[in-house]
Amino acid sequence: MTDDGFRDLMRTTRATRRYTDEPVSDEILHRCLEAATWAPSGGNQQSWRFVVLRSPAARAAVAEGARAALEVIQDVYRMVRPEPDDTSRQARSARAVFELHEGAASVPAVVLFAMQPQQMTPPLFQGASIYPAMQNFLLAARAEGLGALVTGWHTTGEAALREVVGVPDDWQLAALVIAGWPRGSLGPVRRRPVEEVAALDAWDAPFV
Numbered sequence: 001m002t003d004d005g006f007r008d009l010m011r012t013t014r015a016t017r018r019y020t021d022e023p024v025s026d027e028i029l030h031r032c033l034e035a036a037t038w039a040p041s042g043g044n045q046q047s048w049r050f051v052v053l054r055s056p057a058a059r060a061a062v063a064e065g066a067r068a069a070l071e072v073i074q075d076v077y078r079m080v081r082p083e084p085d086d087t088s089r090q091a092r093s094a095r096a097v098f099e100l101h102e103g104a105a106s107v108p109a110v111v112l113f114a115m116q117p118q119q120m121t122p123p124l125f126q127g128a129s130i131y132p133a134m135q136n137f138l139l140a141a142r143a144e145g146l147g148a149l150v151t152g153w154h155t156t157g158e159a160a161l162r163e164v165v166g167v168p169d170d171w172q173l174a175a176l177v178i179a180g181w182p183r184g185s186l187g188p189v190r191r192r193p194v195e196e197v198a199a200l201d202a203w204d205a206p207f208v
């Protein structure tokens with residue numbers, strides 16, 4: 001793949017909320033999970049576990065997390081259910097959020113990312129030993145033509161997920177990622193430019 005190809009892949013790895021009913025094969029999931037294992041972790045400890053959630057009991061826990069997450073999202077983003085005839089971009093995007101969260105039990109693929117925290121590592125920095133693996137998974141999924149979405153459903157459904165999966169007490173849930181064959185196309189990401197977010201030496205000094 002050319003450098004441009006890889007940059008395009010990153011630029012078009014979007015949050016996908018609408019999927020076809022087509023299942024994701026174990027072979028493809030395995031390739032994405034293998035890419036996850038190529039990520040760095042502190043001391044190369046690789047204290048991660050990637051749990052594919054497929055059983056009805058696991059999917060019920062996922063659905064519970066999604067239901068509770070939707071309540072939070074509605075509060076935080078003041079999101080209202082769009083009128084059926086509203087075709088604005090905002091309405092379409094809100095509709096996708098409602099549909100996804102309300103139909104979460106039947107999304108094509110779900111992977112729980114978990115990690116065992118490392119000693120002497122500050123809490124935020126713990127994430128640096130699991131989220132690169134998650135991002136590798138997202139990029140590998142995109143390269144397969146899949147769409148995927150990082151969710152916070154592992155936080156809103158934590159107790160049920162821990163119970164059904166049997167997560168050891170000293171492991172933390174890091175993310176719940178869903179994936180599937182996308183319905184419709186999303187285009188490139190929209191992000192603040194480097195000029196706005198990068199600095200040189202001092203906080204307020206522009207890098208370029």
Ligand SMILES: Cc1cc2nc3c(=O)[nH]c(=O)nc-3n(C[C@H](O)[C@H](O)[C@H](O)COP(=O)(O)O)c2cc1C
Nearest residue numbers: 013014015016017069097149150151152153189190
């Ligand atoms: C930590 C985190 C938690 C997220 N949780 C949810 C979620 O619970 N539900 C959801 O629909 N999207 C969730 N998202 C997706 C974000 O809304 C999405 O990545 C962001 O809007 C950028 O979308 P884009 O890449 O398509 O531009 C989450 C993303 C991250 C990184």
